[in-house]
Amino acid sequence: MATASHRVTQTEATARPPQEAVVVRFAGDSGDGMQLTGGQFTLSTALAGNDLATFPDFPAEIRAPQGTTFGVSAFQINFGSCAIDTAGDQPDVLIAMNPAALKVNAKEVRDGGLLIVDEGEFTARNLAKAGYEQNPLEDGSLAKWQVVHFNISQLTLDAVKPFGLGNKEALRCKNMWTLGLALWMFDRDREPIVDWLKKKFAKAPELAEANIAALNAGHAYGETAEMGAPFKQHHIAAAPAEPGLYRTVTGAESLALGLVAGCQLAGLKMFFGSYPITPASPLLHHLARLKEFGITTFQAEDEIAAACAAIGASYAGQLGITSSSGPGIALKMEAVGLAIMTELPLVVVNSQRGGPSTGLPTKTEQSDLYQAVYGRNADSPVPVIAARSPADAFDCAIEACRIATRYMTPVILLTDGYIANAAEPWRVPDMSNYQPFPVSFFDTPPGEGEAVMPYSRNEDLARPWIRPGTPGLEHRIGGIEKAPGTGNIDYRPEVHQEMTNTRVGKVLGVANSIPDQEVCLGREEAELAVVGWGSTFGPIHQAVRRAIAKGQDVAHVHVRHIWPMPKNMSVLLKGFKHILVPEMNMGQLKTVLRDQFLVDAKSVTKVSGHPFRIAEIEAAIDAQLGIDSRARVEGTTFTTSAGENA
Amino acid sequence: MNEMTTITTAKDWASDQEVRWCPGCGDYAVLKAVQRTMPDLGVAREKTVFISGIGCSSRFPYYMACYGFHTIHGRAAAIATGAKLANPELDVWIITGDGDALSIGGNHTMHVLRRNLDCQILLFNNEIYGLTKGQYSPTSRVGTRSPSTPFGSVDRPVTPCAFALGSGARFIARGIDVHKNLPDVLKAAHAHRGASFVEIFQNCIVYNDDVFASFTEKQAAAEKQLWLEAGQKMLFAGGAKGIALDRERLALKVVPGDDPDVLIHDPTNRQLAAMLILMPTEAYPIALGVIYEDPRPTFESAVIEQNEAAASGKTPDLQALVAKGQTWMVEKEPHQI
Numbered sequence: 001m002a003t004a005s006h007r008v009t010q011t012e013a014t015a016r017p018p019q020e021a022v023v024v025r026f027a028g029d030s031g032d033g034m035q036l037t038g039g040q041f042t043l044s045t046a047l048a049g050n051d052l053a054t055f056p057d058f059p060a061e062i063r064a065p066q067g068t069t070f071g072v073s074a075f076q077i078n079f080g081s082c083a084i085d086t087a088g089d090q091p092d093v094l095i096a097m098n099p100a101a102l103k104v105n106a107k108e109v110r111d112g113g114l115l116i117v118d119e120g121e122f123t124a125r126n127l128a129k130a131g132y133e134q135n136p137l138e139d140g141s142l143a144k145w146q147v148v149h150f151n152i153s154q155l156t157l158d159a160v161k162p163f164g165l166g167n168k169e170a171l172r173c174k175n176m177w178t179l180g181l182a183l184w185m186f187d188r189d190r191e192p193i194v195d196w197l198k199k200k201f202a203k204a205p206e207l208a209e210a211n212i213a214a215l216n217a218g219h220a221y222g223e224t225a226e227m228g229a230p231f232k233q234h235h236i237a238a239a240p241a242e243p244g245l246y247r248t249v250t251g252a253e254s255l256a257l258g259l260v261a262g263c264q265l266a267g268l269k270m271f272f273g274s275y276p277i278t279p280a281s282p283l284l285h286h287l288a289r290l291k292e293f294g295i296t297t298f299q300a301e302d303e304i305a306a307a308c309a310a311i312g313a314s315y316a317g318q319l320g321i322t323s324s325s326g327p328g329i330a331l332k333m334e335a336v337g338l339a340i341m342t343e344l345p346l347v348v349v350n351s352q353r354g355g356p357s358t359g360l361p362t363k364t365e366q367s368d369l370y371q372a373v374y375g376r377n378a379d380s381p382v383p384v385i386a387a388r389s390p391a392d393a394f395d396c397a398i399e400a401c402r403i404a405t406r407y408m409t410p411v412i413l414l415t416d417g418y419i420a421n422a423a424e425p426w427r428v429p430d431m432s433n434y435q436p437f438p439v440s441f442f443d444t445p446p447g448e449g450e451a452v453m454p455y456s457r458n459e460d461l462a463r464p465w466i467r468p469g470t471p472g473l474e475h476r477i478g479g480i481e482k483a484p485g486t487g488n489i490d491y492r493p494e495v496h497q498e499m500t501n502t503r504v505g506k507v508l509g510v511a512n513s514i515p516d517q518e519v520c521l522g523r524e525e526a527e528l529a530v531v532g533w534g535s536t537f538g539p540i541h542q543a544v545r546r547a548i549a550k551g552q553d554v555a556h557v558h559v560r561h562i563w564p565m566p567k568n569m570s571v572l573l574k575g576f577k578h579i580l581v582p583e584m585n586m587g588q589l590k591t592v593l594r595d596q597f598l599v600d601a602k603s604v605t606k607v608s609g610h611p612f613r614i615a616e617i618e619a620a621i622d623a624q625l626g627i628d629s630r631a632r633v634e635g636t637t638f639t640t641s642a643g644e645n646a
Numbered sequence: 647m648n649e650m651t652t653i654t655t656a657k658d659w660a661s662d663q664e665v666r667w668c669p670g671c672g673d674y675a676v677l678k679a680v681q682r683t684m685p686d687l688g689v690a691r692e693k694t695v696f697i698s699g700i701g702c703s704s705r706f707p708y709y710m711a712c713y714g715f716h717t718i719h720g721r722a723a724a725i726a727t728g729a730k731l732a733n734p735e736l737d738v739w740i741i742t743g744d745g746d747a748l749s750i751g752g753n754h755t756m757h758v759l760r761r762n763l764d765c766q767i768l769l770f771n772n773e774i775y776g777l778t779k780g781q782y783s784p785t786s787r788v789g790t791r792s793p794s795t796p797f798g799s800v801d802r803p804v805t806p807c808a809f810a811l812g813s814g815a816r817f818i819a820r821g822i823d824v825h826k827n828l829p830d831v832l833k834a835a836h837a838h839r840g841a842s843f844v845e846i847f848q849n850c851i852v853y854n855d856d857v858f859a860s861f862t863e864k865q866a867a868a869e870k871q872l873w874l875e876a877g878q879k880m881l882f883a884g885g886a887k888g889i890a891l892d893r894e895r896l897a898l899k900v901v902p903g904d905d906p907d908v909l910i911h912d913p914t915n916r917q918l919a920a921m922l923i924l925m926p927t928e929a930y931p932i933a934l935g936v937i938y939e940d941p942r943p944t945f946e947s948a949v950i951e952q953n954e955a956a957a958s959g960k961t962p963d964l965q966a967l968v969a970k971g972q973t974w975m976v977e978k979e980p981h982q983i
Contacts, residue, residue, distance in 0.1 A: 047974050192972065238976075247973045257968050264964050271732055290967070291953045292960035296731055298949075301757040305724035308717070308754075312697075312728025315715060316736065320728060338718050394968075428969045468713035468729070468736055471692040476661070476708050478716025479700075488663060489708060 021080025022236065023088030024182065027105045028097030030064055030073040033175035038075025040179055040196065042423050044188045045079045046248045049238025052079040053538060055087030055611065056421045060278070060361045067121075067129040072104045081237040085538035087422065089613040093185075095178055097121060097152070099130035106142065114146045116181070118174070120153030150225075152177055159217035163210040173214035180218025187235045190219060245428040251390035251419035252279075254426065255349065256286035258397025260293050261431065262347075263319050265398060266405050267438040269294035271313030273306035273322045278361040279417040280325045280351040307332035307348070314344040315477075317441060317467035319401060323349035325417075326368045327357065333376050336410050340380045340503065342477045343455075343463045345404035345411075347397075348382075352416040352534075354609050363609030364418035366534045367585035372412040373563050373592060379500050381507040383407070384563040386414040388537035391426040393419060396560065398434065403510055405439045408462040414562070416584075418535045418611055441465050445472025455487040460513075461506035508564050517566040522548055522555030528624055529576035531601065533559045533589050536582055536612055543617035554621055559589070570597045580604060580624050582617050652690045659684045659691070661711040672823035672848035673702060676770065677709055679828040686829070687836050694737045697726045699746035702777050703770035703848070706741040720751025723758035726765055727945075734946045737836075738765040744785040745775050748804055752784075759813040761945035762840045766832070769806055769843070770823075772850040773857050780853035792853075807923040807937065810843040811916070817842040818919065818938040822862055823849060827873060827935065834936050840944050861932045872931040874911045874922070876939075881908065882931045889922075889930075898925060913939040 026041070028034045035056055045052050055076040064071030078088030090110040096102035098121040106115060122135055136142055137149050156177040160170045176197070183190055194212055201208035222233070249257075263270040272295060274284040288297040296313070300306035303324055310320030322332060329350045339346040352368045354360025368375075372384045383403050387393040393415055400413040442464035446452055452475045455463050466473045475487060483490035484498060519529075521544050532540040537558050544556040555576065559565065573579060573593065579601040581590040587603035594601050604620040606612055659681040667673045684694070694712035698704035700719035707714025713736075717725045722740045730738050740758075747755045747769050758767070774792070775781040781794040785806060789798040807818050817838040821831040823846055835842035847858045856863075861870035872882040872889065880889040881903050888908030892899040898921050901907060912918065919938035925931070 043972060047972065049974065049976065241976045243976050245969060245973050245975055247969065247971050260967065261964055264962075269732070271728060273728060289956075291956035293962045293964075293967070294957075296949060296953060298728070298731065300724065300727075301753055304721060305727070305754055305757065308721040308724035309728030309731070311717075312715075312725035312730075313732035314728075315725070316729040316732035318732040334718055335721065342715075428973065431965045431968065467733070468695045469693055469733055471690070474691050474712050476663075476710075476714035476716065478708070478714075479718055480716060 020082055021078060021084060021088075022093065022186070022234065023076065023078045023091045024093045024095070025074055025076040025091040025105060025108075026095050026178070026182075027072055027074040027101035028175070029066055029100065030059055030061065030071045031066065032073070032097050033172070034058075034073045034075050034097070037175040037179050038077060039423070040193050041182055042077055042248060043192060043196075044183060045077065045186075046246070046425050047192055048186075048188055048236070049241075050079040050081065050236050051084040051239035051241065051425060052077055052248075052423070053084050053087045054078075054423045055418065057610070058362055067098060067100055067126045069100045069104050069130055072101050074101070074105060079236065081239050083239065085541045086614060087538075087611065089615050095182065097174065097178070099126050099132055099136070102136065103130045103132065106145070109145055111144050112146065114148065115142060117147065117149040118152035118178075119149040120151035155217060155221060156214050159214050160210040163206050163213065165206070165210055169207075170210070173211050176211045177214040177218035177221075180215040180220075181222050182218075183215075184219045184222030185233060187233055190215060241425070242427060246425050247428055248423045249390050249394075249426045250282070250421060250423045251387065251393045251415055252282035252351075252421070253286060254390050254394040255387070255397050255415060255420075256283055256290070258394035259287070259321060259347070259401065260290060260295070261394070261434065262398040262401025263295075264293065265434055265436045265438075266319060266401055267436070268317075268319040268405070269296070271296050271298065271310055271318040271320045273298045273300050273308075273310040273313070273320065275300050275303045275306045275324065275328060277303075277325045277328045279353055279420045280323050280328070280349070282420060283323050283349060283351070303328040303331035304335060307335035307346075308338075311335055311339050311342075311344055311346055314339070314346055315342075315468070317465070317469075319345060319347070319405065321347040321349065323351070325351050325353045325361075326355045326359075326371065329368065329371060330375070333371075336382065336412075337376050337378070337380050338479050339410040340376075340382060341479045343408045343503075345408055345465070347400045347404050347411050347413060349413045349415065351420045352414060354607065360609045362417065364416045364535065364611060365584050365607055365609065366414070366416050366536070367588065367607065368414065369533070369562065369583075369585065369588040369592070372414055379504060381504055381563065382409060383411045383507055383510045383561075384414065385411065385560060386534045386562050387419055388534060388558055388560065390419055390422055390424050392537075392560075394426075394429065399560075402437050403513075406437065406462065406513070407460055407506055407510055408465060409507060414534060416535050439465065441467050441470070443470045443473065451486050453485045453487075455482060455485050457502070461502055461509055511561075511564040511567050514561050514566055516568040517557065517559065517572055519555050519572070520558055521545060523553075524555070524572065525575040526555040527553040527576070528578045528580060528621065529555045529557050529573070530580045530582065530617065530621065531557045531559065531573070531589070531593065532582055533562060534584075536584060539612040539614045539617050540582055542614040543621060546614065546618055547621045552621065552625055552627070554625075562589070562592070565596065573597050573599045573601075578602070578624055580620060582606075582612055582620065584612070652688055654685045654691065656681045656685060659711050661709050663708045665709050666705065667702060668852050670851040671702070672772065672850070673706070673770065675823040676703075676768070676828070676846055676848060677706065679823075680768075680832060681710070683829040683832045683836075686833060689737050693735060694739070695729060696739045696741055697722045697729065698741040699743070699751055700777070701743040701746045701775070702850075703741055703743045704746060720746050720749070721754060722746070723751065723754035723767070727758060727761070727763050730763055730765060730946050731949055734764070734950060738763075740765055740767045742767065742769050743776075744769065744771045744773060744783045744806070748806060748809065749784045752809075755809070756813040759810055759815040759841050759843060762814070762816055762942055764839055764841070764944040764946060766835045766842045767844065768832075769845050770848040771806055771845050772848045772854055773803070774850050774854035776850050776853055805923060806845045807843070808920070811920055811923060811938065815843045815938070816840045816940050816942050817936070818923070819844045819936045820847070820932070820934045821845075822847045822858070822934070824862070825934075831935060834939075838939055838941060840941055860927065870931045872922075872933050874913075874933060874935040874937060876911055876913050876936065878911055879908045880911055887931075897921065898930070900930060913937065916940065
């Protein structure tokens, strides 16, 4: 039966009024189905009209030894009646399915937060596996939180008894029992989950029924058990949102949709070459099911072949796209060089992860910016775009397709593991609002005695796209330096100089067709600009919002076009007194800003595999402005000047 | 492929680019053979693409007056795969060498053969790295002295056709750069639907001259060349000798040409193909011509068939796609922030 141990001060209890936003984390063994539970809770949250952001955090091992701390899988969701930009700094509620999950996650829960624990798993063996010498439910070590524990395992077994499942299978329904309880806590409708279970277990109706019974039992438990003050039902009102049709998307989903849309807007068929790698594979999985949009997906023998096949497809007149994560992108880069040299369109998607080498395959990082901007042999620039959120990935994918086809160039599109896996509500776009950018293949043969000119240039310095199969325009291309116009092999010094200038100039010219850099929060010429890129958007935006609320003169600038940068960037950055660049790497965008604009950009860096917390960026802002000069927040390094860590 | 006969001459297939191989290089002979063969194939120049990797032989596409793509080291097969999937109408030729196809690009060679992409793969085997000035290659014989192996190479060479057979190739043939039969081998390779693997023994006059002389020299040719023809007896030495099966040892043996056990060549016999490919060069002739041919559906046809089946009955509605899944309507803003 429930027990609740309190030692919570009034301040702690009211530190965060739960009716505005709540952060809930589900944590259990990697076999406990926590990602599934989180995903379904996310759906119910979205349907309730709350704004939300999620953070799935799972181990690299598929099935790590049961009960161990390194096998803990967690899913965090931040939802509320206000705009939500991050998955939340500290959970308000932790649901821990075993001792290891409690051990790994409890320390992150805010003081006074609620811990819901399955005491049925707190056996001597499991406690030992998690490294507990004593049972934390009994030794008072959890006193700063509100703890509710009951035997979820047994309650689940009781609930599914009528369905005659084996013990192991019956216990698999635990996550649905827990979900039922969570649905009760936040006053949610069970119907969509019931529908989903029926569909998921259509071929095994007894499993569907057992899971539904567990879900209902968890819900009923919340309703009937009297557990005292901390454990009560909350109703979170719908968040303000622009009117329209909404759905939730993960970054991988919206990226897939954006690439489909990009190819449709270009009027091209898509060729997607990829090789399985975490966390990029979901993109291949999504696209593999969309054949009716003229998509060919090709699982190549390796990363190199994936990129090369995409180049071959572009050569033949489709839009070649290849996707991977950092280590795979490294393998593709020689092929990207070929696409630069032969001036063929190619979209290269990098779902970044922690590195170098294998690094942290399931954890997020944004440390491949140097690789994208500089990571090839020779003078070989390519446009680089970075998505800031799951929903933003849709528009970035379209933009990548537009630039690749208009300028006949490879484009690198950066996303990361966090964006790929995280979900957020997305207002379904009206596709009629998107301007098509149809590609036209060159097919006019030269006049008598005139040469084919595959390397002639238009006003964008782009060369014509001539598909093999076009009569009268037979020509040869290749990775060797070539003469302007004809493309015939030509190594002469002046030719290499001219062609290099042209290739560099063409990519810089992309700046002519991208929008000016906007300040997304705060004012131009503020005292401090926090400049970010990619998935750090959420925490930066919230931190700047809080800073402005405190009366600080701070602005948020978020860069989508990493290379080339918008034309107004120099003037914009020079208008700010200070520039702070928080990144999940050791300072890569900072380097580019310093190099390109000669501004005194300073770094806030974090490479723990977890996104920034709002508080970490807030502290960095405070330190920069000389307020509460707490320069160091745990896990974050704040650099006050070049190369010198405070 | 274009089934209509297109009338061209060898000259129509020669580009205006100056050929830049060393004087006396075997590549000239192969280029001539290919240019001479193309008109007989009845294919259109605009639908023909030569895709190469890196190495001396990979300059080949520049000299053909059709479409051509000189790519990067070892990756021609991968690029050809994308091009053929994107436009199956293209007649794709892959030009590669022993280093390109079997060292840096070994993986792609294996997979293009396994998948059975419809293309012709001409592997110019000269048992040496020519373009980088003479280092030993994966087909160089043990003991090959080169700038990188001044005391002789110690690693054993790969047999290209055995590699192809092991990779699942459905067409395997051999030819010699200067031999009059090469156009016939090329025609057979082109006629085969699927990945046609052709090893061409090509003499590198600068770094590995006469490495194949033991069977290419005029005096040795009759005794050392076994030209295979489907349905015909496996005879050589002007018909004086033949190949038969040694049933005790499950191997091939050389017998007099009039021996009733002389085998009839059946290119669909995979076991026999393996034995022919691996005949030791000292005691046996070298098997040439079409050694193995047993067609299977091609990769691109299977991909296209599946794509069409998966798409059939579905309308590509982008607006419907982005609005898929569980959705909800926000009528008006619930409240202000």
